[in-house]
Every structure is written in C-alpha cells, then in structure tokens.
Amino acid sequence: MLQQFDERNRDIKVFIKDKLHHRDEAKVSVFDSSVQGGDAVWEGLRVYPEGVVCLDKHLTRLHESAKTLAFVDIPSKKAIKEAIQKTLDANGMNDEVHIRLTLTRGEKITSGMDPRVNQNGSCLIVLAEWKPLVYDNSSGIKVISTSQRRNAPQFLDSKIHHANLLNNILAKIQANVAGKDAGLMLDERGFVAELNGSNIFMVKEGVIYTPYAHACLPGITRGTVIELCKENNIPIEEADLTLSQLYNADGVFATGTMGELTPIIEIDGRAILDKNELQQKIRSLFKNNIKGYCEKLT
Known part of the structure; x- marks a missing residue:
C-alpha cells in the first residue's frame, strides 16, 4: 500500500537540534552522520488523544541503541519529551499522528567514517505528521x-x-x-x-x-x-x-x-x-x- 501526501502536512513544523523549522526549511548538514553513513538511531511513535503509546519504552530503546553505537551527548528523556511536546503544540496535533524521532551522531568537521570527527554533538530530529495507520487492517x-x-x-x-x-x-x-x-x-x-x-x-x-x-x-x-x-x-x-x-x-x-x-x-x-x-x-x-x-x- 502506497502512502499518500496529506494536505494537513504542507506547513508542519519540524524540530531539529534545538529549534523548530517549517518543513521546507528543515534540513541537516551534508556533514551530518546520517547523510554520511546512515549513522543514526530512530523510533516511530504513535500519538493518540491519551498520549504517545509506550513512550518510555521507545525512549529507552533509543538511548540503548545510541549507547551501543557509542554516541556522545545523548539528550535525556526529559529533553526529548520537551522537544516532542513543542513539535506537537506547534502543529496543533494530538491524534492520528506519526512521529519519526531520529537521533544522529551529529555533524562532522570533515567527511569520513571515524566518529572522532563528530565534534559538534548529536542532532535530535522530531518529525511529526498527520498520518493514518499504514495498512487497511480490515482487509489485510x-x-x-x-x-x-x-x-x-x-x-x-x-x-x-x-x-x-x-x-x-x-x-x-x-x-x-x-x-x-x-x-x-x-x-x-x-x-x-x-x-x-x-x-x-x-x-x-x-x-x-x-x-x-x-x-x-x-x-x-x-x-x-x-x-x-x-x-x-x-x-x-x-x-x-x-x-x-x-x-x-x-x-x-x-x-x-x-x-x-x-x-x-x-x-x-x-x-x-x-x-x-x-x-x-x-x-x-x-x-x-x-x-x-x-x-x-x-
């Protein structure tokens, strides 16, 4: 099933590093580790009116994945939750929302595989979109x-x-x-x-x-x-x-x-x-x- 563009997402705000940007201006550096080598960890979150489903478990897995990959400057759960809340508030979202939460190793001082050239701290990305469930669960x-x-x-x-x-x-x-x-x-x-x-x-x-x-x-x-x-x-x-x-x-x-x-x-x-x-x-x-x-x- 091919996901379709939702018009409600045309002017969404995206949180990157420490601030919100319009989706057209939401960018990371060409020196970011996610661009250089897919060097990032992520979680997919689902938002209901009652909150984010299994949020703490998702953030624990994000932290554990980042630790395994020897990330430094890993943001706390509190900081990540604040970034998620800012993003949802800026977009007026509280239901039928999917969040792509990404943490990259951050920007490098020069291109290369060695994590030692990542000297600018990690980069948190909170991308929240209006999105229905990906499959039609009634038909399978x-x-x-x-x-x-x-x-x-x-x-x-x-x-x-x-x-x-x-x-x-x-x-x-x-x-x-x-x-x-x-x-x-x-x-x-x-x-x-x-x-x-x-x-x-x-x-x-x-x-x-x-x-x-x-x-x-x-x-x-x-x-x-x-x-x-x-x-x-x-x-x-x-x-x-x-x-x-x-x-x-x-x-x-x-x-x-x-x-x-x-x-x-x-x-x-x-x-x-x-x-x-x-x-x-x-x-x-x-x-x-x-x-x-x-x-x-x-």
Whole structure:
C-alpha cells in the first residue's frame, strides 16, 4: 500500500537540534552522520488523544541503541519529551499522528567514517505528521518472501534500532516489484524473521507463535501483544518458524507502531485465513487496551 501526501502536512513544523523549522526549511548538514553513513538511531511513535503509546519504552530503546553505537551527548528523556511536546503544540496535533524521532551522531568537521570527527554533538530530529495507520487492517495485506535476509547479530545486531535500513528497503523493493504489500524476510538460517517493516505472529491450533528475536527487531508492539497474551492466559511461544508453517497457519498477522495489528491474508500466493477466533480475540484485546499504554508528555 502506497502512502499518500496529506494536505494537513504542507506547513508542519519540524524540530531539529534545538529549534523548530517549517518543513521546507528543515534540513541537516551534508556533514551530518546520517547523510554520511546512515549513522543514526530512530523510533516511530504513535500519538493518540491519551498520549504517545509506550513512550518510555521507545525512549529507552533509543538511548540503548545510541549507547551501543557509542554516541556522545545523548539528550535525556526529559529533553526529548520537551522537544516532542513543542513539535506537537506547534502543529496543533494530538491524534492520528506519526512521529519519526531520529537521533544522529551529529555533524562532522570533515567527511569520513571515524566518529572522532563528530565534534559538534548529536542532532535530535522530531518529525511529526498527520498520518493514518499504514495498512487497511480490515482487509489485510499480501506479502512475499524475499531473497534479502534479515541481519543476524554477527553482521549487525537487530537490537540496535539504527537508520541504516538498506536490507529492509531492498526487501520492500522486491515486494513492490511483485505487486505485494510487504516483504517477508528470513534469517541467515532460513527461518522467518519479520516483514521489512514490522514483526510477525502466527496462530496454530490455539497457540500464538512469533519468531525468536535473533534476527528481527523485538518491537514495542510485539512486546505489547506478548504481554496481552500472558495477561489473558493465551498460549504464546517464541519459536523458529519456517515458511511452510506460515503457509499452513490458522492465521498470521503483523504488528507495528504504524500499523497496529494487521492480518496477513496471503503469503507467496498461498491464501491465509483471516477469520480465526483466537486472532480476532488478540486484535480485540489490543484495540480495547492500546490507549492504556499511552503516556502523556506532561
């Protein structure tokens, strides 16, 4: 599904480093590490009237990713929340908003890979847009398995939520060429990892399964679904899953901040049922509880 331009976003204000700019003037230096090498970390946030869903968990992951990459001058959670609030207030936003929160290593004194030439501190970017959920969750999506594999820890640890997304983008390109909504990525062993932009779950004989987080990002929404299952005595297991198991599942769905819970109705041309009672229960539990996971900024 191709996202469309929303006219409400034509004059939005974007927070960069320490101030707000009109979107047409919102820029980073050509010497910024995000431009030089994709050297940045990011989070996708969803805004509801009740607040930002799972905000503290997102900021914790941002901090941990930045620490792993040895960033210096990492802004505090308090400072980041203040920047988010300023951005939302400037745009009059409080619902149906997606925030792309990015922290780069900052501007370099000269181009190069060495982080020691980053001597100007990190750069925080808060890009808030009016945006509906990325998928139509009433009709579901069709996906195709891709040749592009998801990174394993020996190549690049998926626990780092970094901005170097080329392997995911290549998988999305394959899905686009095939006329499908998303690419289903395997790990280096051939087991299912995740979609190019979201986690995946499978329902089979009364049990919910999701891939181990070896090569996939252990997403925030993924964690929420696991938590809801445990709280409601629904069997949930992490496992190595094959494509054959997904083809023959009672139900399959994707999870992510930008899409919430999305039924997957086709994988590699195989139809997947979307009327599974347990899958419907999980979606209902999520819908009824998601606002309880929201956190006010002030």
